[in-house]
Amino acid sequence: MTQETVIIENKTGIHARPASVFVQTATKFKSKIQIEAKGKKVDAKSILMLMSMGLVKGQNSPSLLRARMRPRP
Numbered sequence: 001m002t003q004e005t006v007i008i009e010n011k012t013g014i015h016a017r018p019a020s021v022f023v024q025t026a027t028k029f030k031s032k033i034q035i036e037a038k039g040k041k042v043d044a045k046s047i048l049m050l051m052s053m054g055l056v057k058g059q060n061s062p063s064l065l066r067a068r069m070r071p072r073p
Contacts, residue, residue, distance in 0.1 A: 005060055013056040016047075023047045 010018055026033045026044045033044040037059060042049035 008055050008057050008059045011057050013059075014050065014053070016051065019047050019050045023050060 008014060014022070023045055034041045035044045035050060035053065036042075037053050037055055040053070042053060044050060
């Protein structure tokens with residue numbers, strides 16, 4: 001498992017548009033990708049789950065990658 005901590009820098013946090021871009025990128029990979037913040041983990045390939053976290057500017061959010069990152073064929 002790979003883990004990388006990122007800091008949200010968008011002044012409006014993660015709202016619909018950046019969440020959509022993130023999810024579209026995550027779905028290009030076979031790997032299970034999770035976002036962890038505020039004590040819960042969600043599937044990074046689900047825009048509803050990602051937006052439900054209410055991520056705001058300056059918040060640390062570790063991304064948990066459950067497998068090697070391999071693009072879908």
